[in-house]
Amino acid sequence: xxxxxxxxxxxxxxxxxxxxxxxxxxxxxxxxxxxxxxxxxxxxxxxxxxxxxxxxxxxxxxxxxxxxxxxxxxxxxxxxxxxxxxxxxxxxxxxxxxxxxxxxxxxxxxxxxxxxxxxxxxxxxxxxxxxxxxxxxxxxxxxxxxxxxxxxxxxxxxxxxxxxxxxxxxxxxxxxxxxxxxxxxxxxxxxxxxxxxxxxxxxxxxxxxxxxxxxxxxxxxxxxxxxxxxxxxxxxxxxxxxxxxxxxxxxxxxxxxxxxxxxxxxxxxxxxxxxxxxxxxxxxxxxxxxxxxxxxxxxxxxxxxxxxxxxxxxxxxxxxxxxxxxxxxxxxxxxxxxx
Amino acid sequence: xxxxxxxxxxxxxxxxxxxxxxxxxxxxxxxxxxxxxxxxxxxxxxxxxxxxxxxxxxxxxxxxxxxxxxxxxxxxxxxxxxxxxxxxxxxxxxxxxxxxxxxxxxxxxxxxxxxxxxxxxxxxxxxxxxxxxxxxxxxxxxxxxxxxxxxxxxxxxxxxxxxxxxxxxxxxxxxxxxxxxxxxxxxxxxxxxxxxxxxxxxxxxxxxxxxxxxxxxxxxxxxxxxxxxxxxxxxxxxxxxxxxxxxxxxxxxxxxxxxxxxxxxxxxxxxxxxxxxxxxxx
Numbered sequence: 001x002x003x004x005x006x007x008x009x010x011x012x013x014x015x016x017x018x019x020x021x022x023x024x025x026x027x028x029x030x031x032x033x034x035x036x037x038x039x040x041x042x043x044x045x046x047x048x049x050x051x052x053x054x055x056x057x058x059x060x061x062x063x064x065x066x067x068x069x070x071x072x073x074x075x076x077x078x079x080x081x082x083x084x085x086x087x088x089x090x091x092x093x094x095x096x097x098x099x100x101x102x103x104x105x106x107x108x109x110x111x112x113x114x115x116x117x118x119x120x121x122x123x124x125x126x127x128x129x130x131x132x133x134x135x136x137x138x139x140x141x142x143x144x145x146x147x148x149x150x151x152x153x154x155x156x157x158x159x160x161x162x163x164x165x166x167x168x169x170x171x172x173x174x175x176x177x178x179x180x181x182x183x184x185x186x187x188x189x190x191x192x193x194x195x196x197x198x199x200x201x202x203x204x205x206x207x208x209x210x211x212x213x214x215x216x217x218x219x220x221x222x223x224x225x226x227x228x229x230x231x232x233x234x235x236x237x238x239x240x241x242x243x244x245x246x247x248x249x250x251x252x253x254x255x256x257x258x259x260x261x262x263x264x265x266x267x268x269x270x271x272x273x274x275x276x277x278x279x280x281x282x283x284x285x286x287x288x289x290x291x292x293x294x295x296x297x298x299x300x301x302x303x304x305x306x307x308x309x310x311x312x313x314x315x316x317x318x319x320x321x322x323x324x325x326x327x328x329x330x331x332x333x334x335x336x337x338x339x
Numbered sequence: 340x341x342x343x344x345x346x347x348x349x350x351x352x353x354x355x356x357x358x359x360x361x362x363x364x365x366x367x368x369x370x371x372x373x374x375x376x377x378x379x380x381x382x383x384x385x386x387x388x389x390x391x392x393x394x395x396x397x398x399x400x401x402x403x404x405x406x407x408x409x410x411x412x413x414x415x416x417x418x419x420x421x422x423x424x425x426x427x428x429x430x431x432x433x434x435x436x437x438x439x440x441x442x443x444x445x446x447x448x449x450x451x452x453x454x455x456x457x458x459x460x461x462x463x464x465x466x467x468x469x470x471x472x473x474x475x476x477x478x479x480x481x482x483x484x485x486x487x488x489x490x491x492x493x494x495x496x497x498x499x500x501x502x503x504x505x506x507x508x509x510x511x512x513x514x515x516x517x518x519x520x521x522x523x524x525x526x527x528x529x530x531x532x533x534x535x536x537x538x539x540x541x542x543x544x545x546x547x548x549x550x551x552x553x554x555x556x557x558x559x560x561x562x563x564x565x566x567x568x569x570x571x572x573x574x575x576x577x578x579x580x581x582x583x584x585x586x587x588x589x590x591x592x593x594x595x596x597x598x599x600x601x602x603x604x605x606x607x608x609x610x611x612x613x614x615x616x617x618x619x620x621x
Contacts, residue, residue, distance in 0.1 A: 216459065223454055229434035232403055234507065235427030235455040281440035281447070 015278045015287060022274075022290035026077070029297040030070045034062055036304045072195040072259055073300050073314070074293045075203040077266055079256035081292020082214065082285060084267030085274070086249035089221055089283040090242055092151040097268040098253040101158030104262035105165040106136025107254055108188055111261075112169055115184045116176040125187065126199075126258045133254025136161060141246060190263035190315025192300055199259045206255050210248045214285060217241050222282045263315045265322020266292050273325070295321075352415065353379050354543070355400060355430070355511055360409035362395050362567070369395045370567030372409065377511075377560075382537040382544045384554040387564035388588050393547045394435065394515050396564065400545065401432040401513050427455035431509040435516045437500050439488040445499050446484040449475055452506030474505040478532060494525030501532065512536070514546040518553065526550070530557050551588070555579050555603045563587045579603035 034050075035041040039061055041049070048054055049062040084097045091101075098104055110132020114120040120128065144150075144157040169188075173181055220241040223231040228238045253267065273295075274287035299317040306312075355377040362370045369392040377383050377400070385393045398404040399411055402418045411418040418426060431452075439448055452474070453467045475481040478498045483491065488499055497517060504512055514533070518526040534557050537544045548554045554561060555575040562572045565587045571578045581594050584605055591608040598604075 219454065219457075219459075219462075223451055225440040226448075226451070227434065227436075227438055229398075229403055229432065230437055232423075233401060233427060233430075233432035233434070234452065235424035237423050279442065281443040 015280060015284070018274065018277045018287045019290050022277075022287065022294050026074060026290060026294035026297055029294060029301050030074060033070050033073070033297055033301040033304065034066045036301060037061075037066065068196045068200050069192050069194075070297060071200045072203065073192050073297045075200070075207055076192075076256040076260040076263065077270075077293035077296030078289045079203070079207060079252040079292070080263065080266040080296070081270035081274070082211065082289040083249045083253040083256070084269075084292070085271035085283050085285050085288035086214065086221075086245050086252075087267070088271050089225060090151075090246060090249070091154045092225065093155050094272055095268075096151065096155050096158070097271075098249075098257075099262070099264055099268055100162065101140060101155065102160075102162030102165055103133050103136050103140075103158075103250065103253050104257055104264075105162050105169060106139075107133035107257035108169050108262055109165050109172070110135070111187055111258075112172040112176075112184055115187065116172045116180050119180065123198075129258035129261075130254050133257055134250060136165065137246070137250030137254065141243075186313070187261050189313040190261035190318070191313035192260055193313070195259070203255055203259055206251065210252055211289070214245060214248050217245055218283060218285050221245060221285075225282065261313075261315060263296060264319040265325075266296055266318050269322045269325045270295055353377055354414050355412070355545075357396070357400060357406075357411050358409050360399055360406035360411060362392065362399050362404060363407050364395075368407075368567075373567060373569065374409075375400075375562060375569065375572075377543060377545055380537075380541055380543055381560040382534065382558055383546070383560040383562060384558035385545070385547045385562045385564060386549075386551055386554045386587075387570075391564045392567040393564050397432075397513055397515050397545065397547050401430060402426055403432065403434075424455045427507065427509070429509055430511040430513065431504045431507040432513045433500055433504045433515065433517060435519060439496070439499075441489065443488050444484070445475070445480055445486055445488055445491075445502075446471065448488055448499060449480075449502045449506050452503040455507060470508060471506050474502040477505060477536070478502040493521055494528060497521060497525070497529055498532070501529070505536070509542075511543045511545070514544065516547050516549060518548065518550070526553065533557065551579075551584065551605050552597075555605070556597060556600055575602055579605070 031043050031046050034046045035043055041058060041062065045054065045058060046062060049058045050067070054062060080098070087096045087098055087101065088094055090096065107129040110128040110130070111125050113132070114125045114128030118124070140154070140158050140161050143161070144154045146153065173184060176184060220231065220236040220238075223234050223236050224238060224241065232238050256263075270292035271284060271288040274284045274291040275281075277291075278284050278287050296314065296318065299321060300314040303312040303314055303317040353376050357373060357375045359372045359374050360370065361368065361372060373392075373396065375396065385396060387393050395404060399406055402411070402423075405419055413421065413426065413429060450463075450467065450471050453463075453470065456467065457463070472481065475484060478501050480495065480498050480502055483495060483499070488496060491499065501514075501517070504514075517529050517533070521529065530553055533544055533546065536542050537559075558575055560572070561575045561578060563570045563578070563583060570587050571583055579594055580603075581592055584590055584592050584594065591612070593606045593608065594603050595606060596602075596604065
């Protein structure tokens with residue numbers, strides 16, 4: 001019993017519903033997060049203030065202090081979710097996420113070099129992290145390149161690069177004096193503390209450019225799941241699409257890491273969770289993006305509620321949640337006989 | 340070794356051909372100056388021993404491998420210079436090992452074959468739906484439409500992949516060892532399906548097959564490769580002889596008539612007979 005065009009529409013409906021639900025969840029968590037802190041503000045007041053009808057005091061707290069932090073959280077989560085989905089699909093491996101491939105470690109190395117060796121400002125640390133992430137992305141691509149980049153090769157090369165860069169990071173930390181080392185460790189945990197509009201705009205512009213580019217090429221990526229030969233035979237320019245999407249994924253991840261530090265496990269878990277919700281194969285790019293945003297902001301809200309304002313960096317919470325999720329995934333997949 | 344096999348003179352120009360192609364992976368040369376014509380509306384089967392370059396040739400014919408020298412012509416144009424989607428609307432390829440994404444349904448997988456007919460704005464039309472249904476019906480997987488591909492048997496799965504290639508609606512279809520990993524009943528099943536597609540729809544089929552007897556039974560045009568060279572080509576009845584099999588595969592055998600179809604049937608010589616010949620020779 002199937003109407004013409006039925007099954008393609010049916011899949012879309014579910015994915016669309018997931019996207020809408022996750023967007024609502026992310027925004028709700030964002031509003032809750034704005035209301036959370038030393039000065040609590042009810043959600044209704046937050047909404048009124050966002051619309052421009054709050055008191056001067058509320059306006060300062062909501063629009064100046066907390067809104068940028070939430071926006072950075074949403075954008076970083078979205079970028080990590082999308083970047084993770086791209087990497088996992090390109091490598092055809094759930095482990096092919098930026099944290100495992102060494103991109104986060106590369107960004108950390110860039111930040112550490114600025115903090116420890118140059119004693120740079122916050123802005124310079126951001127730039128250092130961006131450059132570190134991009135350089136690592138290029139290095140992984142070049143090392144993994146052999147007649148095109150293949151899944152396992154990409155993951156193995158990435159793990160190798162991650163090991164080397166982690167060693168470099170350890171060395172840099174031992175060279176640092178106490179103040180720099182403390183600053184470096186805070187950065188390395190991944191945190192949204194003290195993020196302001198200066199971090200929002202670059203991320204917003206980058207996402208506004210890259211997300212459409214990625215979505216336009218998503219149909220080719222969907223076919224590449226079946227292997228390069230099938231995708232090529234169906235008329236996808238496999239190497240070109242892959243290079244373009246890897247560049248986008250590296251940019252998204254590096255920019256997100258530069259803005260909030262290496263927030264762990266969002267890129268790894270968001271695509272997997274999104275996929276289980278949509279129950280559809282394929283890269284699930286938009287659901288992963290929304291899931292990343294919802295996860296990160298919800299994790300930040302949870303840490304603030306449970307431990308008080310700015311006590312526990314969001315990276316710790318996503319690390320714990322993501323770690324548990326990964327273990328659950330490995331256990332259930334093993335039961336299913338896949339791993 | 341210039342190695343060019345004298346092609347039969349071109350009375351008509353075929354849609355797909357390779358002209359003096361040199362095929363290599365990195366620096367490892369598989370074939371040099373190899374020329375092959377795929378006769379229109381034929382069921383062409385490429386045979387040869389392992390590593391003779393048959394799969395490599397198929398990859399070159401389907402644009403997956405760029406020749407170092409020479410060119411592959413599709414409808415008179417160098418295939419590498421054509422837009423990817425245009426090639427994909429003319430020529431389909433089913434590679435040897437295809438991996439279905441986790442949790443994909445049969446209908447979804449077959450639907451992906453429609454990609455070259457779709458655009459960014461026209462992603463799914465009634466025509467797409469019709470062709471997908473038709474392809475599933477022709478391959479006998481219509482009842483499986485909502486099943487997951489990873490829970491099907493090997494034979495069913497291969498039919499699903501063929502249905503995907505059919506949904507691509509290409510006049511030329513290339514299949515790389517479509518019967519590998521299947522038991523004998525499903526091998527015949529898949530080959531019957533190919534023959535049917537060839538006869539009833541006039542599609543040009545090119546397949547690489549391991550089994551010489553299957554090749555001789557189903558092919559209308561046979562190409563025998565060894566070491567990247569065409570040793571013989573033509574109708575199986577004309578070219579399959581004991582001498583050819585020995586020169587291509589290095590196997591002593593008898594060639595008799597297939598009692599079912601009258602096509603050549605290769606019967607390898609018994610072990611004792613071969614041993615005696617070796618002893619006699621030494």
